[in-house]
Amino acid sequence: MAMEQDVWSKCEPNLSLNTKSPSRRPRLEALASARSLILNPSTSDDTVSSVFETLAPSLQHDRDPLFLRHVLKLLSDLALHRKHLSRVVFNTIHSHALLNNTAEALSVLVAITEHDRSSSSAITELNEDLVISLCFRPRVSVRSWLLLNSERFFIRPWLLVTLLLGFMKDPYPRVRRAALLGLVGLSKSADIEGRGLIEGCYDRAVELLLDMEEYVRSAAVRVVSEWGQMLVASDHGVDKRDCSDALFVQLCSMVRDMCVEVRIEAFVALGKVRWVSEDILLQTLSKKVLGSMKEKKFIGRRTTKEFDLPASSAAGTFIHGLEDEFYEVRRSACLSIGMLTIFSVQFANDVLDLLMDLLNDDSTVVRLQTLETMYDMATCDRLNVQETHMHMFLGILVDNSILIRCAARKNLRLMKLPVLEMFKSVVDGLLTNLETYPQDDDDVFLALFNIGRSHGNCAVCFLKEFAQEMEPSYEGELGLDSARVAALLVLAISASLSHGHRVCQIPPRVFSYSVPLLGRISRSLRDVMNQDTLLAYLSYCSRSIAYPATELNFRRDGPILPVVESGIPNNKNDERVNPVWMPLLQIRDGTSEIQFQNMWDPMQVATPLEEYRQKVNEEATNSLKCILGTVSKIWPLIQSGCTSEVLRTLRVCKEELATITMDSLVSVGSLAFTSQYIRVMQLLAKVWEHFLPRKMLHSYGKGALDLLLEKLDRSLRGMMYMFLGLSEEEELHILELILLTCILRLSMVDICCHLTILKRLCATISRVELLCKKVSIEASNFINELKKSCCQMSPSFDEASYNPFLFKKLLELFSLKQVVFSGRLILIKAELDVPGNDSENPLPFIAGLPVGITFEITLHNISSENRLWLRIAVEEFSQYVFLDLNKLKGCDEVRKITICAPFYRTLKATSFSFRACIGIECLYDDIHLVKGGGGPKHELTYLCKEKEVYLVHAASSISFKFIPQQASPSRRSHRSSRSRLSSFSIAISLHHRRDSASQSPFIAATTPPVALSISTISATDPSQHQSRDLFSPAIFRTKDVRLRVWFSGDDFFSASPNPSMYQLRSSHPVNSITVASVSIPETRGGS
Template sequence: MDMDEDLPASEPCPTFTNLASFTGPSASPSSYAGPEVEVRALASMATALYPLARAEGLRGLAAVLEKGNAGNGVAEYCYGCAAELLRDEDEDIRLVAVRLAGICVEKIAMREELSGDADQIDLIFLQLSSMARDMCAKVRIEAFNALAKMQRVSDGVLLQSLSKKMIKTDTGSATGKKISPKLVFPCAAGIFAHGIEDEFYQVRAAACKALGELAKFSNQYAQKALDLLMDMMNDDTEAVRLQTLRTLLDMATYGHLSVQEKHMHMFLGILMDANVIVRNAARKILGLVKLPKLQMFKSALDGLIAGLEKDPEDQEIYGVLFSIGKNHGSFSANIAKHLAKEISMASDGELILDKPRIKALLIVSILAPCSVDKEKELDIPAVIFSHAIPLLGTISCALGEDTQDSLLSHLFHRCGLPFWGKRLVSSDGKDSECFSVETADGTHAQIGKTAMSTNCLDEVVIMQSARLILETVQGAWAMRKSCIIGEVQSTLRTCKEEVNILAVNSSGSAYGFLSFVSDYIDAVQLIVEMWRFVQSENSYAFGSTSQDILLEKFDTSVRRMKCCYVGLHRELEVQVLELALLAILFRLSELAICSELVLDKLHWITNHLDGLCADGSYELSDFSQEVKKSFDANCIDCNPAVNICSFLEIFDLKPATNFGMVNARSAVLKVCDTDTDTENPLSCVRGLPVGVSFDVSLQNIACHDRIWLRMIAGESIQHVFLDLSCFGGDDKVKSCSTVIPFYATPMACSFVLRACLVIECPFGSICDHQEGHGGPRDCVVQLCDELDVYFVSADMSKGGG
């Protein structure tokens, strides 16, 4: 309760935020009661008499919850507090209460295991729904945002939220399950029908977003929601129309968009919209959905062709046509047949390939054999493919850059012509030919398609293409035995490039994830290279140094993966640890001596892996089991002969299914105020310490991370520990400007100070370095690029001036 007095009247909220951040790391496992006491105190404040105190209490609870260190039941308890105040007279309190409820919902939903009965979830959904009819627009927005986070809501309740009319529950037609009487909230019915008609466009957009999020969980709901969304395309605010498109795109990406005939007129309408963004999004959606009828397929094609005729330069349409054709194998085969007839009927010169229609139809047709329904042997006349060859430039341009070869080979192959491309020459085995046609084409087309959509800031699509890339990486890894290493390496390089292309346009969590994937591919590339060394008979020919360099690089990239990302899913964490294990094995095999330190690390990792897999959700891979076995059997002092080859044989990259919300830890280091470069150096006095003022901003760094500033001038290195408690800002971004002295200025007229922020990368409590030298205890990873600070001796600069 003592914090009530400490509460500054003017701006109490940051106090709680800080408070929460302080208690988080300082609470050792034994005294973990911290947050609970805090929650308790804040909850009692939330029932206070004065509205401002109630609001602050709720805000405090939200801050505690957002720290994420809430134990079991805290989220439920906080939800209870929020639910009490949902009906408060003060609209500000209602707003905060709904916001808190939203955070609680998120926490509850994040838990993997099903906790609490389904009725509880439904009750929460309905309570939040009834807030979506509040008189205050902000409360409504917040309520819809909270609803978007709900999961595992029962179908009946979901469907009721779409219809203002009470759905009769006793017939049980909708779900077969009755809604229990306590779950009848008259005003929770049809909130989405109300939401999309709301006066405030922000509410409409939020409602639309929530519709899309909830549509992921129920097909029946998604269908009904689509009917509502159709009307939203006529909304008079552009922001709402765009949100609608985004929702539709999401639904299409997740495969929940089942377009029916009654919806087609709307899609065709927005294909001709005056706004180019709207048109593009509409096309993208069409490229993703599966149309059930040939008639609809044809009308969609006509719509696209009309767009092409209006603006023949629009390259994106080709990409969409390409994927539409691929998604509807039999329909495009049908188109191809008609087209072939048309081609054969036409006398020379009459059929002009330049006509947008013919171009479009050709593009649709060529990928029909690669379509999703492979069981049916689709018979595409060869004449189509031969006519498509001149269009190669257009197509590959629309799809991305390096697809031309594979596409050409595909076309030649289908025409029955010999293809002299390097790919076919280099790969004589049947296996690899199959690879180049299937995976290269397929994934490149996919990646090409998704790369285009990054402009739309669509994280979902990025995630999906990242998934595809990862699958390709794993495929390549699996091929390392059967195929030429060069092939594998080139595939990996392509993957890396794709990731980099994707990363250019992304931000936030998607960026974090992509940079993780990039590191991951780096590591795999390095393993492959080392594998090559190990395999080759005359490894000494390369010299041990190059292997050393590889190993060091590998170590660094593993360390980066381990330390520079937060929010990795457990599955990924396991994979990273396995890579770390591999790094240690390499180290052991190379040294051929068993340093105790290295062994300690190895044991630490195996224990950690055990811990991660202890609850049975993941199985320990063969590789880790093997490592564990061989090192458990050997006692520490005897020297285990590490046969890296055998370990590499069984090492396997498993395709990850869950990624989690990956955020990259990063930092920006700048010299305050001035732009220092070679032209404008800072001045100092030879041999005397000099103070440099730095602007430091850290992203996604927790308070317990140990951050150092490393300064190098010539030979001398100085590490300065940064006390994070001096930093302002929240958990996401911390920043601070500080003056840091550099002691060892060299006795030179001018010098360059290379400054860099590094983070300690701890292996449990195992220390690499001896104590007492003042630097980091452990290996470090760079958080940013090195910053060059130029100095010139003061007397020199005077002399020069």
């Protein structure tokens, strides 16, 4: 209450009429403050009434239009939020509207009336008499507003139509346009009756099609369209068709208007016509007047009959529209064509040539609209593409826009291809699309599947010509990384599902070739069938050669699935249906209602489920080895600089990896290791590109290369320290890649930290030698030459012995070998979370004080020998908290803990966020790369994604608890006689909005000295008020901050009170000393 009175007392002088000539800005600021009081539901009625009493006189006496506009808005909010003042505000604004005749006042009156329909007296005052009287006022803005909002008033329809027709002849174009738009709104009313009234509105709008103002003609086109449709609906029989044709021709006359907006509106209106004769539609595609159109005429106006409208006005309508210089006009013309093709097959066939030309339009919007129009034609069975059209249509499959390519493939799914040559060209176009844009593979496969299923005969003929591409090479290898092979296999599957062809005509081995690509294919066909259904179908078809036709439940002269006329499978005549076909019986129009698990009947499936699962897991393990083998073969491409081809192959490998089923027999660690290895190869390919000779001629940013090398180092450390169960061979392979990374860094001429890298290089070589001796493996030529080069250098690694060109020669000796899994890998990972914290629910903090953050940590497969650190970083500052695993409970596989970690670097800001992450220390590195600061001595490998923690400054309540203590004898002799207390302790509690979680038993952090100002009052003599500054260490936790303080009475000195202090009171005086306040002064040099 006191606060709102204080706010209003500051605002009222600037809003009062007694104030002499206040400037505009303070008055507007006062209005903003007044609005906050009105919208605040806690504001008392007395304050709101005072606001209204101050603002109401301004409507009568103030002459500032901007100020009056804001006052009206404020009074509107007042009436809408304070119902008891609604009627009073309405009467005040109503009198102002009658006197000053402003559109803003009328808008507020209508808004109040619509909000409170229960006020019958207010509704009756906004009657037709008021509207008519205001319409004849001299202000143009009032007339325009009334005509645009005429349907919001209570006016009889026939009277409103008369009013609008009258103002369509107003001398001001703004008023004429408002009257036309008022008619558009009125056309949606069901109360309009009478053909004569409709004809009158239509004729008046036709007259305004020739208006001098562009926006008036644009509004007139809309009226002609809407009221013309009403006129057509009121006719019957033959006259109805003639009336619709007349409306269409009338709109065609406006497509050559000089104004772009008028032309756009005209084409939009043409698409809304519900019936057009075929001869008129054909005339719109020819600039030359057709013979049947030369003498044909329509009635231009219905009431006056002043002129006849020749049908030749429609000549070349869409030719002009599609050739317009503005893409908005071309787009609207194309949209209208799609709506009109339903009326005539001949029109649809003729307009297709124009649409094909439009596919080369410069505007992406126009090309996209053209494809959407063709798709609408296809859904209405009006798209009849000829062989001459295919070249132009298939060209957009390699368009730069992904939206265009997607829309083109969408059309191909519905397109009818009557001859084999057209089918071949479509498939070739899709394969070219796949080679040019590999990221479109899912959509390309789905398009091939739909085309093959709709044209089974053509698909089989096509596959016979390209069967050799789907067969293994002479070495027995099938190109599983080839997108073209995968596409042809999808086409084979779709052909076998065609209702018009037999499975027997496709070799069964083709279906077996599809099994390794199951994940990739099923992902693209997920809208048609699930992966298990597809796997069962492929398995059955690959063995179908051993089964008679009766076993597969189809006749040799019939389709593969029983079909009825509606295209839905019918099995009434079948005594038994093989379970493999059951999920496929419901595959129609992209749906599969029967799930895979329903078909696994132990009585019908020959292979037991456990045996099948074991086989699938073996195939998954073999797939991992196959993927790693493919990765190892790309090294010559990396050396040659074929980076694009390398990245494309690795991307395919990663997609295949994502489709491998993760089961109990396929460890998550193996999948994660393979994924990380592919990531390393991707980074290595990008890094190697910078070291190619031809690339050295160009200026590459050193920062980009350093960033790639840093990512490569981090990924290799992850492979080394995030997996348990690595064999010596696997570890040697990773160490060799680490050595290669060091050589790449040392090959850079402008490297600044070569001494550190050389130390790491020698440490890694030593570890490689130990592993080679342990497993009796001979080191590679690359490692042997590297050892010789290091021996030639000075033991101190001085500048004279460092030669970057020596290391460049070693790059030629490196050769990538294949990684072979020797056992099951276990992934080390961590999960980090801050419960209840996100951007919308930040944690509170006080600037300058440490804050305790509760972390929930889940550790997987981490032993007590590992050294884990919690890293907290904000901007360039990083803080580390050690996690002592020996004090944690739980097994090695999964450990869940909750800790409260302090964060000291709280910024002087309203809010901020920091990043937290769990890292494992790389103990096997013999070189210390991180020094000082109480953090890790070795580099960290992070086990989880960074967690963003959000904080917001909050004024936390602080309470004190006083614990008297006895001083030691040595200290007691030095104290003043004024103080009977030798020492005392202060316990400070920070009460936040949330309850803190359980405290960690192994986290204890000590802050730097915190500045406190303590004032004391003697309990025996209250006049003694003394204060001093104190610096002492403190231990901060989530809720408690404990601080031990010693001081003597001789050291007291006076200090002025700080207004920012937290005023505190103790519950009772303790030994004549009461702590009165505590403040945290600013420290120099930042937070």
